[in-house]
Amino acid sequence: MAKKIAVIGMGQFGMAIAKTLSRKGAEVMVIDRKEAIIEEMADRVDMAVAMDATDKKTLISQGIPDFDAVVVAIGEDFEQLLLSTTVLMDIGVKRIMARARGKNQRVILEKIGVKEILSPEDEVGMNVAERLINPSIVSFLNLPDEFCIMEVTAPPDVIGRSLADIALRRRYDLNLVTMKRGKEVEKDGETITEQHIYGIPRGDSIIRENDSLILFGKRVNVERFIEINQ
Template sequence: MESFVVIGLGRFGSAVAERLCQEGHQVLAVDVDEKVVQNMADKVTQAVAGDCQEMDVLRALGVQDMNCAVVAFSNDIGKSVLVTLNLKELGVPQVICKSKSHVHRRVLEKIGADRVVFPEHEMGVKLAQGLSSSNVLNFIELSEDFGIVETAIPRAWHFKTIKELDVRAKFKVNIIAMRKGKDGALNVAPGPDYTMEPGDAAVALGRTEDVNRLQDLE
């Protein structure tokens, strides 16, 4: 079990805090709005009203002893930056921040955020990937240049092994997992002798432009 502090209890922060607690982790949820905090009280380990722009507040909450902090608001860039700086100064091992724009993300990365998420952009990309091809089952953007795609394998791959297809050399992507059927079990890191069958889905990692090419294969 790990310990998390989630700062900012809007829809995004509340969802993160509640799910982390459901997964069995210790979760401290913080927001300046007491009404919001009361609504979260029964869904997390502890919910507290406080202004995390104040270093003394963070120290009193004991965030310096947490495994991870999530700065889950992005409406006020200045406040987001200050809270992130405070968390880094207190030595929180991992600080994850929500951003509202690419510029905001770059600022957060510059001041030391360990990971920056841009939910609206990422969901937009994911939706576009799904709409652009019926073969694409899932898409995760890792950065502006790299992504992971889960896609139904083309007919040309049926009954061939990963070694025979030489996917890495021919398509410049790495097959990191295979799924038997749409809802089947995931085979992580399949060996070169894995034989692909109709209905299989491949999970591939690579440059976005390269993983996109997989959806055009027939």
């Protein structure tokens, strides 16, 4: 059964969430005060409603308490986001995810009892900073206790070598989750290269130029692996 999810606030962030959820088969309702934006989204989701998301009676009339989750993605007006989130909590929404822009907003949301807080600007900023400092890093996910899952471009000294020879676990205390490899495909009459998951690598798998390695381990060990093999 498809999940029912409402997204409040149709800025770029909210739109991206709603469109992705819809593509993945969720039953999506979008809510915004601006009718023009709602009209734009009407054909992309199951329901699009122009309304005040702080109005308790209207939210109840739309069946919001019965939704599996509500994402409050309002970006410009924190007071509106806070009021909307509080009302959602009052009417018993099962799962609420709210956007925070900066540390102070996060602290306030935590104080009122929001468990899942989204900080897209912080996450993008961290990714950009990491990639500027170390161009080999494609993306990363920080985990507790200094662990991470990090996608890195294969450094020069491992290209042409097998995974058994590189010995990631023994030499660097890292696990290889999988790899991504470029594949040429035809699109609109042009040949382009797309990255695809390699699958489950084996010891005799050979690293090629432009492969990406998705590694799990402590951040310091990933950075040491990149530095040693540059």
